[in-house]
Amino acid sequence: MPFKYPLVLFQNRKPDRVATLDEYRESGGYEALEKFIGGGISPKEVIRLVxxxxxxxxxxxxxxxxxxxxxxxDSSPFPRYLVAxxxxxxxxTFKDRMLLHVDPHCVIEGMALAAYSFSGSKAFFFVRPSYESSAAILERELENARKAGFLGNRILGTDFSFDIVVHRSGGRYICGEASALLNAIMGKRPNPVKPPPYPTEKGLWEKPTxxxxxxxxxxxxxxxxxxxxWFKSLSATEHGAGTKIYGISGRVSRPGAVELPIGTRLSEIIDLHCGGMASGSKFKACLPGGASTRFLTPEHYDIPMDFEDLKKIGNRLGTAAIMVFDQNTCLLGATLNLMEFFAxxxxxxxxxxxxxxxxxxxxLWRIENGEGKEEFIPNLRMLCKQxxxxxxxxxPGAAEPVISLLDFFEDEVRQHISEKGCPFHAKADH
Ligand SMILES: Cc1cc2nc3c(=O)[nH]c(=O)nc-3n(C[C@H](O)[C@H](O)[C@H](O)COP(=O)(O)O)c2cc1C
Ligand code: SF4
Incomplete structure (x- = not known):
C-alpha cells in the first residue's frame, strides 16, 4: 500500500479488542508520565513543549x-479541575469513541500530564450516556492505572496527586459545550455561560477548570x-501539527475512522483510505467536520483537511467527521434532517x-414536501444571519449547512419549489 503513514493515536489498534495497559506500556506508554511527573520536570516545561x-x-x-x-x-485557588x-x-462524529475503544491509556496518561501542567488534582471524564461500553472500559482501565501507581495519591512517590472519575452525561447535545458541561457536572440545568470569567479562572464550583x-x-x-x-513533522502541511482522526461516513466504499497526517487532502482520504466512492456513486458534496460545518463541493475535492485551509474558504475542520453525499442524495433532505436535530x-x-x-x-420541511414558495429562500438566508x-x-453552527446549501445548491432548492416536491423522491419512485 503506497499510502502508509506512521500511526500515533491508533498505533495499538486491534481488530477486535481494546489495547491493554501492558500493550500501551510496550509502545512507550507512561514513559512521559515517568519522565515529567516522576522526574519532577517543571509543569511550566510541560506547557512550553505542548x-x-x-x-x-x-x-x-x-x-x-x-x-x-x-x-x-498561578495565584488561583485549589482544587483545580480538568474535564475530558x-x-x-x-x-x-465518532472519533472519540473509537479512540477510547482503541487505546484508553493514552487519554488517561494525557489527562495526568495536562493536569500536572496547571496543578489540577481531580478530573472528570464526561461521557455520552449511549457510550456505556466506553464508560465501562474507562472505569476498568482507570483502576488498572491506579494499581500501577499512575493515578491516585502521590503518583510514583511524588507530591503530585491526581485522580479521574467517569461522569455519564444526561444525553443532550448542549451538554458538550464546555460551559454548559460544567453546569451539568454541578447538577445544574446545562445552559451555556458566556465568559468572562473563563472556566480556567472560575469553572467547577468557582475553581479553575x-x-x-x-x-x-x-x-x-x-x-x-x-x-x-517531531509532532510538527507529522503534518501534511507546513502550518499544521500532528495527525488527525478523520471519521468518514456516507457514500464511500469503506466508511470508518482513519488516523492520517493532519492536512491530508480530501481526495486522498476518500480515494485511497476509504476505497473511493461507493459503487455507482459520484461525489456531490460533503460536510467536512460534523453537522455544524458548510458543504464542500467537487471544486473543493483536493482541499487539505486542516484548520487553516478550511478557514481560508470560510469553512471549518470542526470534528473532522466527513459526511459524504452522492448524486442521488437530496441535500435539502439531508439539511432538513440535521435541522430537526438542532431544533x-x-x-x-x-x-x-x-x-x-x-x-x-x-x-425546509415545506420545501422538501411540495409546499415551498420562492420567498422561503430569502427568509432562510435572513434566519441564517439572525x-x-x-x-x-x-x-450559528446549525445555520452552516443551510447557508452553504443555498450558496452552492440553490438551483436544487428552487427545483423542489417549481416541481412541488423532492426531485430525488420522484426519481426513486420510477
Ligand atoms: C453545542 C456544542 C456541543 C459541543 N460538543 C462537544 C463535544 O461533544 N466534545 C468536545 O470535545 N467539544 C464539544 N464542543 C466544544 C467545546 O465547547 C470545547 O470547545 C471543547 O471541548 C474544548 O476542547 P479542545 O480545546 O481540546 O478542543 C461543543 C460545542 C458546542 C457549541
Ligand atoms: S444558542 Fe441555543 S443552545 Fe445556545 S444558549 Fe441559545 S438557545 Fe441555548
Whole structure:
C-alpha cells in the first residue's frame, strides 16, 4: 500500500479488542508520565513543549492546548479541575469513541500530564450516556492505572496527586459545550455561560477548570515523549501539527475512522483510505467536520483537511467527521434532517435559537414536501444571519449547512419549489 503513514493515536489498534495497559506500556506508554511527573520536570516545561508543538484542540474550535493550560493563573485557588470532553453528540462524529475503544491509556496518561501542567488534582471524564461500553472500559482501565501507581495519591512517590472519575452525561447535545458541561457536572440545568470569567479562572464550583477534548489529551504523552518538532513533522502541511482522526461516513466504499497526517487532502482520504466512492456513486458534496460545518463541493475535492485551509474558504475542520453525499442524495433532505436535530437540541435559553431553528426546520420541511414558495429562500438566508445573535455557538453552527446549501445548491432548492416536491423522491419512485 503506497499510502502508509506512521500511526500515533491508533498505533495499538486491534481488530477486535481494546489495547491493554501492558500493550500501551510496550509502545512507550507512561514513559512521559515517568519522565515529567516522576522526574519532577517543571509543569511550566510541560506547557512550553505542548505550546511549541502547535497542538490545536480537537473538539471543534481548534484552540491551542498549551495556551489554555497557561491561562490558569498561578495565584488561583485549589482544587483545580480538568474535564475530558467525550460527550460527542455532533451528528456524524465518532472519533472519540473509537479512540477510547482503541487505546484508553493514552487519554488517561494525557489527562495526568495536562493536569500536572496547571496543578489540577481531580478530573472528570464526561461521557455520552449511549457510550456505556466506553464508560465501562474507562472505569476498568482507570483502576488498572491506579494499581500501577499512575493515578491516585502521590503518583510514583511524588507530591503530585491526581485522580479521574467517569461522569455519564444526561444525553443532550448542549451538554458538550464546555460551559454548559460544567453546569451539568454541578447538577445544574446545562445552559451555556458566556465568559468572562473563563472556566480556567472560575469553572467547577468557582475553581479553575480546563476542558479539553479526548483526542487533544491523547496527543499529549506522544508530544512529551517525542518532542514538539517531531509532532510538527507529522503534518501534511507546513502550518499544521500532528495527525488527525478523520471519521468518514456516507457514500464511500469503506466508511470508518482513519488516523492520517493532519492536512491530508480530501481526495486522498476518500480515494485511497476509504476505497473511493461507493459503487455507482459520484461525489456531490460533503460536510467536512460534523453537522455544524458548510458543504464542500467537487471544486473543493483536493482541499487539505486542516484548520487553516478550511478557514481560508470560510469553512471549518470542526470534528473532522466527513459526511459524504452522492448524486442521488437530496441535500435539502439531508439539511432538513440535521435541522430537526438542532431544533430539538436547542436548550431554549435565547430567542434566536429557540424560535429561529424550528422556523428554519419548518421552511425546509415545506420545501422538501411540495409546499415551498420562492420567498422561503430569502427568509432562510435572513434566519441564517439572525441566529448569529444567539447566546452560544449551537445556533450559528446549525445555520452552516443551510447557508452553504443555498450558496452552492440553490438551483436544487428552487427545483423542489417549481416541481412541488423532492426531485430525488420522484426519481426513486420510477
Ligand atoms: C453545542 C456544542 C456541543 C459541543 N460538543 C462537544 C463535544 O461533544 N466534545 C468536545 O470535545 N467539544 C464539544 N464542543 C466544544 C467545546 O465547547 C470545547 O470547545 C471543547 O471541548 C474544548 O476542547 P479542545 O480545546 O481540546 O478542543 C461543543 C460545542 C458546542 C457549541
Ligand atoms: S444558542 Fe441555543 S443552545 Fe445556545 S444558549 Fe441559545 S438557545 Fe441555548
Amino acid at each position: 505550546t511549541e508543538s502547535g497542538l490545536l484542540g480537537r473538539g471543534g474550535a481548534g484552540f491551542p492546548a498549551g495556551m489554555k493550560w497557561a491561562a490558569v493563573p 470532553n467525550s460527550d460527542e453528540m455532533e451528528p456524524g 480546563v476542558v479539553n477534548n479526548v483526542e487533544t489529551l491523547a496527543n499529549v504523552p506522544h508530544i512529551l515523549r517525542n518532542g514538539p518538532e 430539538r437540541e436547542s436548550c431554549g435559553w435565547c430567542t434566536p435559537c429557540r424560535e429561529g431553528l424550528p422556523y428554519m426546520r419548518d421552511l 441566529v448569529w445573535n444567539s447566546y452560544c455557538a449551537l445556533a
